[in-house]
Amino acid sequence: MPSTRANPSASSPAVATRPSAQGAWWQVVAALLWLPQAAVIAWGIEAIHQQAAWSTLAKACALFLALGLLRALIDGYGIRRAFAAARAHTQQLRLLALQALAQHSPLHPQRPSAGLAASVLNEQADHITPYFARYTTARTKVMVVPLVILVCVFSFSWVAGLVLLVAAPLIPIFMALVGWRAEAASKKHLQDVGNLNQFLLDRLQGLASIRGLGAVSQVAQQLASTADQLRANTMAVLKIAFLSSAVLELFSALGVALVAVYVGFHLLGQIPFGSWGGTLGLAQAMFVLLLSPAFFEPLRELSAVWHDKAAGVAAEQALLALQQPGPQLVGAGDGHPDSAANANTAAALAIDGISFQYSADSPLVISALSATIEPGERVALWGESGSGKSTVMALIAGLAAPSAGSIHIDGQPMDAAHADCLRSGMAWVAQKPHVLAASLVDNIRLGRDIDDDALQQAVRSAALGPVLALRGNTVVGDGGLGLSGGEALRLTLARAAATPGCRLILADEPTAHLDAETAAFVRQGLLDLAARGATLVVATHDPLLAACMDRLLSLDGSQPTDRTSDANTVANSTIAAGSLA
Known part of the structure; x- marks a missing residue:
């Protein structure tokens, strides 16, 4: 067994830079402006008590309004x-x-479903903005504002400061206990939202089959059960959020009430101590009293946005989970498609000792495969199910990087620097074609610069003219809804025929699950495409298609073997033996 190396395309999730905290600090400054405002109010109340002139009160009001506007x-x-x-x-x-999803290989064993990815990107990601905009600000205020207020209160009365100091730690302790439950509940809630979207997308895609099997009532019951579970989890999150608010309001109300009681009795002379050897004046007492609610205000804000933190952390982790390390496309977006060499000749393919495994601790799917395919050859990959035929096709196309060994096309390695260039001269015919929610013409073009003459020629070669005439510019349903399996494969053949400078055709089980007439058309269509000057490689169980090839590359044994195909020998011996899938 050859030595394997870590897949170079399997990387750790990229880490985004943290947002700037400048906005939070500006809001901290605004919160601290309440201190001079409270001092102005206390001064004004003292002035009223002493029956000061109206000009003094007017100055106090003007100063208060100016500070309020600035704040x-x-x-x-x-x-x-x-x-x-x-x-x-x-x-x-x-x-x-999105970049990680776009680079995920079809061989990725943990690729998230389309419904889950759409839910995370569109809905759950919206929870990250209030988390960083509001929770981060509230947390910064909690770290600064209460400390500054506590110093101010202590400078006038150690009793009032001690009351605030004792009440303050109880709030974050109980909020932390509640917050841990809130974070777990938020993660469960967001996961249920993603599961519901995934469930809906899967059932909508298979709606025709569900109705045909008479399973509509069962699916409706499953949907109702899933939605009811989501409702229950949503209410659980809200219950925890209300509980955290209740804890904060209880302790903050007690703290403010105790300070008010002390200040009142101190002014009445019933509690003469606590003011550093003297007695508090009316202005000083009012200043302390006005600062007491402001001491708890940042904690109240933190409580109000505590759910934002739980939901935001869960959403951020969900986005990072979309970047699961694993097999990735080789050189996605790194090449230069217009620089392909030998664009008018069939491709030569050299496979040199490639091995592949999905992860470092998974078994080898392919081990030390080597083969050489000459330009213009037609070769079939032959073997039982699970022998790695489709994986070899994916590696040739650069849909994943081999764990060991290398693949060269016309002497150029299939790596990040050349992958896009080499793929520009390939055509892929899949067993289950991916059809976009677009017109047939757009599905053939796939955003490529293909002129009308080449498009019409591709349509004629795939015998897609009647279908195109019937549908015109009508949008085909997502996943090929409205097209038969044969029509979808004809569409794929038209895509391959329209590929500019097609030099290598890769077909993965193109005749599987087709009726005899459609399978014969697909076989002939592939041969016609290859006859235009392209190398053809097919992975197949079809002995009739294999018999049309120049050679067979057998993957049944421990080592791959080449053998020249003979139509009758291959077809008859395979059907008789039944040993090759």
Whole structure:
């Protein structure tokens, strides 16, 4: 067994840069402006008590309004900065997840379903913005504002400061206990949302089969059960959120009430201690009293956005989960398709000792496979189910990188630097063609620059003219809804025929599950495409298709073997023996 190396395309998830905290600090400054505002209010109340002139009260009001306007402007600026940074961070996470999904190989064993990926990218990712915009700001305020207020209160009364100091730690302790439950509940809730989307997408795609089997009522019951579970988990999350708010309000109300009781009795002379050897004046007492609710305000804000944190962390982890390491496309987006060499000649293929495994701890799917295919040859990959035929086809196309060995096409390695260039001269005919929700013409073009003459020639070669005339520009359903299996394969043949400079045709089980007439048409269509000057490699169980090839590459044994095909020998011996799938 050859030595294997780690798949170079399997990398760890990319990490996005954390959003800037400047917006949070601007809001901290705005929150601290309440201290001079409270001082102005206390001064104004003292002035009223002493029956000061109206000009003094007018100055106090003007100063209070000016500070309020400044505070509002700074707070608004900070909020805009925080949300802009959070939206940019969310967009970056979405982009990294999309790039990872686009680079996932079809051989990736843990590729997320389309429904789950759509739910994470579109719905769940929206929870990240309030997490970074609001929770991060509230957490910064909790770290700064109460400490500054506590110092101010202590400078006037150690009793009031001690009351706040004792009440403050109880709040985060109980909130942390509640928060752990909230985070677990949020993860479960977001997972249920993704599962529901995945369930709906899967059932909608198979709606015709469900109705044909008479299973509509069973599916409806499953949908109702799944939706009811989601409802129950949603209510569980809300219950925990309300519980955290109740804990905060209880302790903050007790703290403010105790400070108010102390200040009142101190002014009445019933509690003469606690003010550093003297007695508090009316202005000083009101200042301490006004700062007490502000001491708990950042904690109240943190409680209000605590659910944002739980949902945001769960959503961020869900986005990172879309970047699961594993087999990836070779050189996705790195090559230059217009620089292909020998664009007008059939491709030569050299497979040199390739092995493949899905992960470092999984068994080898292919071991030390070597083969040489000359330009213009027609070769069939032959073997039992699970022998690795489809995997070999995927490796040739660069849909994943081999764990060991190399693949060269016309002397150029199938690596990140050449993959896009080499793939531009390939045509892929799959067993289950992927059909976009678009017109037939758009499904043939696939965004490529194909002129009308080449398009019409491809349609004629695939005998797709009647279907195109019937449908015109009508959009085909996603996944080929509305097309028969034979029509979908004809569409794939038309795509291959329209490929500019096609030099290598890869066909993976192209005649599987087809009736005899359609299978014969597909066989002839592949041979006609190859006759236009392309190398043809097919993975097949069809002895009639294999008999049309120049050679067979057998993957049944421990080592691959080449043998020249003879139509009658291959067809008759395979059907009689029944040993080759």
